[in-house]
Amino acid sequence: MEKGLTNYFENFLEKESLFTNKKALQSNYLPETLAHRDTQIQQIAQILAPVLKQEKPSNLFIYGKTGTGKTVSMKHIIRDLSKISEEKAIPLHMCYVNCKLKKITDTEYRLLAHLARELGKEIPSTGLPTDEVYKIFFSALEQKKHMFVLILDEIDWLIKKTGDEILYNLTRINAELEHSQITLVGISNDLVFTDSLDPRVKSSLSEEEILFPPYNALQIQEILNQRAAIAFQKKKLVPGVVEKCAAFAARDHGDARRALELLRVAGELAERSDMKKVEIKHLDQAEDKIERDRMVEAVATQPKQVQATLYAILNIPQEKNNLIFTGEVYNIYKGLCLKTGLRPLTQRRVSDVIGELDMLGIINAKVISKGRYGRTREISIPLSTEITTELKSLLEDGLAFV
DNA sequence: CGAGATTCATGTGAAGTATACCTTTAGGCTTAA
DNA sequence: AAGCCTAAAGGTATACTTCACATGAATCTCGTA
Structure with a gap:
């Protein structure tokens, strides 16, 4: 028994992995270059660039369906902007927040508390009046004297749950800030979401708007190939796997995130069953497994x-x-x-x-x-x-x- | 036969309550002068 | 007397309850052709 287990581990170590760098297929992976999102990234960059000169850029609203690269593109820009501002010692703070996180950023109070913590303030999980937290956030912001770019991902969830007052307050704060300015970037995959906003909020949030169209099957293929080249050993994919994978994803509105996940899980399944290559059947199994895992995860929490x-x-x-x-x-x-x-x-x-x-x-x-x-x-x-x-x-x- | 009125089973909004947590404040105890 | 700790008082956010009213189409009612 003992012996068998040790053997198993030894074998496991010796076994050649299909992957070289599995991270490249994970959803939080940030590739060096993003295929097919040049125009969007360019646009965002143009809009946000003024922060480098300490001028307040327009607020920005980004929308597009899931897996169209909104978040990655934005993170890309965050990375580059932060790098430059650091090199040149420009006072700039970019803060990315996903509003969908339960118990962290899903109410006005919690979001604000999160932001204040981001600026190094201690905020209790409950007990403080909300405007008190506003004040803390406000003074921390003022103290830092920098441009603050707040990126609210999945912003539609926040608004659906708590109303649009937060946005109104956040945009209004600018008028009172003397040494800092705050810029809002909203990301949403609900295309008609802005219609439900108070007109004042709507016009100020979407001073600029950028649409991320879905990828087509060909584009997804390219993306997959790019990532697969990093993630897998050479020639570990049976021909047609990438194509099938792209087709799966293109079937429902060109969701690249799903395609990547599918490929990764397929790879894991192939590896686990001691196969030399990833085959088409692994994609089918992977689709099952992903669906199941997602549900189990969602329910268990x-x-x-x-x-x-x-x-x-x-x-x-x-x-x-x-x-x-x-x-x-x-x-x-x-x-x-x-x-x-x-x-x-x-x-x-x-x-x-x-x-x-x-x-x-x-x-x-x-x-x-x-x-x-x-x-x-x-x-x-x-x-x-x-x-x-x-x-x-x-x-x-x-x-x-x- | 058809236009309203009625009805049912719940949706939904507002206001109230319980709980857990926070800050402030007043009182009591200790300590140093 | 000054300083420090503690416990009570007073306040908030959140999750839930209570109360009351809103909904909207199948069905009923009743006047009319």
Whole structure:
């Protein structure tokens, strides 16, 4: 037994890896050059360049679907600008914030607290009045005497949850700052998001707008090839893998991030099963695995109550066109609480929870009116039965059944 | 037969509550002069 | 008397509850052709 394990590890070490540098396929990887995003990067650079001369650039709004390179492009620019400002000792602070991070940047208070911490201030997680945090942030900013570029990624989430007041306040702050200026860059993949903004906020946020169009299959192929050259050993990909991978991604709106992830996971799967090369079948397996992992991850990190609600939804007998209604869910949920000793939430709250699950993409919930028979959410589960059963058992463990 | 009125089951907004955490302040204790 | 620590008072954000009203199409009602 012991011996076998040691052997296994020894073999593992000796085995030649398919990868040379797997990082190149990870989503946080920043390549030296970005293919097919020259015009966009150029535009952004032009708009933001004035910061180097200590002039306030226009606020900027960037939009485009997921995986069109918005975030990478922006990070690219952040990197270059920061480098230059450092070399030339230009007082410039670029701050990238992803607003989708639960419990970190998903409310006005938390975002502000995060920003103040970025400037080296200690902010408690709760307890302080929000305008107090504004003041702290404000004075820290003023003290530093520099240009502050605030990049809000997934800004639509923030606004959806907390309203657009934050943006209004942030743009207004400039008028009161004497030694510093703040520039906003909003990134969103919701194309119609700005319509829901207060007109004043809208006009000031999108003084400039840049659209990131989806990549086409050919462009994705090039990107994949570029990255694969760095990530994989030579000739480890069966011909056609990249093409198939690009086709997968182009199928739903040219999402390059997905394509890269697909390739990486396919590589990992090939390696794990001791194959010499990455084959097409690994792509199919990878697609499965990614979907599954994403769901498991999303579900496992939810609070207990959300999990219980989801479990209730998954456990409704799936006969008639799998249409499920809120009342039904709530009843099962209550029974579940009884069994697990969980304190039941009100229907009001569960209604919101269902909305949250919908936002997370774990379920589809649409408000419909059934006429004489009332109004409710029509819930359906867009997952394969395998994933559903996997989630169920995951939840059973998590919820500690009696 | 068709235009309104009715109805149901929940959606949804506003206001209130519990909890966990923060700052301020007043009182008590210690210490140094 | 000055300094320091502690505990109570007073305040906030967040997650949730309570209350009350809003929704919107299937169904019902009733006047009319």
